[in-house]
Amino acid sequence: MSYVVPHNSVKQYFGALFDAVRTTVVGMWITFRYVWGVKTVSIEYPEVREVLPERARMRLFNDAQNCISCTQCAMACPVDCIYIASEKMPEGSEVKKTSNGQSIRLHLTQFTIDTALCCYCGLCTTVCPTECLTHSHDYEFAQYTVDGMKYDYLAPDVRAWRDRIVKT
Amino acid sequence: MMNKWDIPGSVEKPTVNKDTETLRSDLLTLNMGPQHPATHGVLRVEIKTDSEVVAAAIPHLGYLHRCMEKHCENLDYRGIIPFVDRLDYLASMSMEWTYVAAVEKMLGTEVPRRAELLRIMTVELQRIASHLMAFGTYALDLGAFTPFLYAFDEREKILRLFEEVSGARLLYNYIWIGGVWNDWDDAQLTRVSEFLDAFEPETRKYHTLVSTNKIFIERTANVGVVSVQDCLDYGATGPVLRGSGFKWDLRKNQPYGLYSEFDFDVQVGDGEHGVVGDCWNRYIVRMREVGESIKIIRQVLEKLEPGSIMGKVPKIIKLPKGEVYMRQECPRGELGIHLISEGTDSKEPYRLKVKSPCFTHTSMLPLMAPGQMVADFVATIGSIDIVLGEVDR
Numbered sequence: 136m137s138y139v140v141p142h143n144s145v146k147q148y149f150g151a152l153f154d155a156v157r158t159t160v161v162g163m164w165i166t167f168r169y170v171w172g173v174k175t176v177s178i179e180y181p182e183v184r185e186v187l188p189e190r191a192r193m194r195l196f197n198d199a200q201n202c203i204s205c206t207q208c209a210m211a212c213p214v215d216c217i218y219i220a221s222e223k224m225p226e227g228s229e230v231k232k233t234s235n236g237q238s239i240r241l242h243l244t245q246f247t248i249d250t251a252l253c254c255y256c257g258l259c260t261t262v263c264p265t266e267c268l269t270h271s272h273d274y275e276f277a278q279y280t281v282d283g284m285k286y287d288y289l290a291p292d293v294r295a296w297r298d299r300i301v302k303t
Numbered sequence: 304m305m306n307k308w309d310i311p312g313s314v315e316k317p318t319v320n321k322d323t324e325t326l327r328s329d330l331l332t333l334n335m336g337p338q339h340p341a342t343h344g345v346l347r348v349e350i351k352t353d354s355e356v357v358a359a360a361i362p363h364l365g366y367l368h369r370c371m372e373k374h375c376e377n378l379d380y381r382g383i384i385p386f387v388d389r390l391d392y393l394a395s396m397s398m399e400w401t402y403v404a405a406v407e408k409m410l411g412t413e414v415p416r417r418a419e420l421l422r423i424m425t426v427e428l429q430r431i432a433s434h435l436m437a438f439g440t441y442a443l444d445l446g447a448f449t450p451f452l453y454a455f456d457e458r459e460k461i462l463r464l465f466e467e468v469s470g471a472r473l474l475y476n477y478i479w480i481g482g483v484w485n486d487w488d489d490a491q492l493t494r495v496s497e498f499l500d501a502f503e504p505e506t507r508k509y510h511t512l513v514s515t516n517k518i519f520i521e522r523t524a525n526v527g528v529v530s531v532q533d534c535l536d537y538g539a540t541g542p543v544l545r546g547s548g549f550k551w552d553l554r555k556n557q558p559y560g561l562y563s564e565f566d567f568d569v570q571v572g573d574g575e576h577g578v579v580g581d582c583w584n585r586y587i588v589r590m591r592e593v594g595e596s597i598k599i600i601r602q603v604l605e606k607l608e609p610g611s612i613m614g615k616v617p618k619i620i621k622l623p624k625g626e627v628y629m630r631q632e633c634p635r636g637e638l639g640i641h642l643i644s645e646g647t648d649s650k651e652p653y654r655l656k657v658k659s660p661c662f663t664h665t666s667m668l669p670l671m672a673p674g675q676m677v678a679d680f681v682a683t684i685g686s687i688d689i690v691l692g693e694v695d696r
Binding site: 151154155157158159161162165166176187188189190191192211212213254255256257258261270 | 378379381382383384385386388449456459463466467468469470471474476484485508511512513515516517518521
């Protein structure tokens, strides 16, 4: 196993040397051909952005207007990063409907997702009956504190960044 | 004082000079890793060196331990899939399929034919991507930077396809219990076919650039030799076993899925350079397996017919009482999943044990290392191609 290159004769020695130079030059020629005619594959990120595929799983977004507080997403989540709280609708109030016709029987009081815990597996979006919980295409949401990663989807300013992150 | 040659597995004490024998000379302890660029992740190898020669190597594990097996005991069967993704994060599709096949075997689910074919296609594409990664980083270990970039260029195309079809680039959660998540449309399948056509000339380029390079051959041939008997004793599988000349591939020997329908060869190390079982043979087995994967994917594309991609699976999966051991041929060897279920009143597994091929291969390092140069030891670590996510779990 020791590192011994057999050089029995001068001819063999120079033969090995020649082989090393020849095969390296052949390899370098392949690399050299990349000078012309090969399209650059890298993109300059902050200026040029790649268009993500339609199914790309980035930050979660919940359209709270369509949420029926069924908590199926929280149960499907393998890392338990979705916090949902709801209470009964007050007596006699009119029953709201979601966009696909299901009636909202519970009043959603909290819908928070801890994106620092989220593993972006997509299991919560597949169980959602009203399809209000979706993966958006927003991947730039770094924060200075871990607490800032908890996104409240009932917050008053949610509309402000909704347009930025919801899939069109 | 402990004799420096008392370390198990170290080479025999050479007798050089009677005068210097009596002088004390300690071995130098050198820590390779966990932040060493050539250890592929967070592997720490404590090596005892006698000047430039490695006398012993002791791998230390646990830097990436995430308690995955215990954690899975508190998850439902669908929720475990994202966790098995994180075992071998370079070959997530293979990991998913092994776990899912174990659950399906207990559940008795019938998987639609299209889903089975799509599984084979994704897993073989993943095998190409994983072997490209092994090729690129191995060349990087030995000092060649350019092949790494070429390999990543091609790997990127595969990952892009996976991203389009599953939504993620690395941790897919694509193979589900009963089938697959999303279907590939015709445009994507055409792109797979085009990719294969463009990729075959690329593999020849890799061989010209690296495999036939005299410097590369000198660095890898006759280095880190493992005999077939040692491989069998340690339980090595995958390219390490085949590189030692033992023809064993679960896809051929114990076909699972629809692999029995496919025509491909099992590549073994033939000792074209060096001796059978050295780094060069392990490397070339991987590179030739890429060609076999291309063959399989071409056959899948011919066989694909429209149909359902999801079998009948209950909404809440509860497995009957019993246990199952499922093993499949992953890019790095045989992954085994031992799943024990308590009974139908539990949504969670009682125990999920993962038999990792990389763990076996890491434990072979003390066998391979003694007597090597330090630089050759780097080549040896690269040639067994370990992923620490799978070793530590």
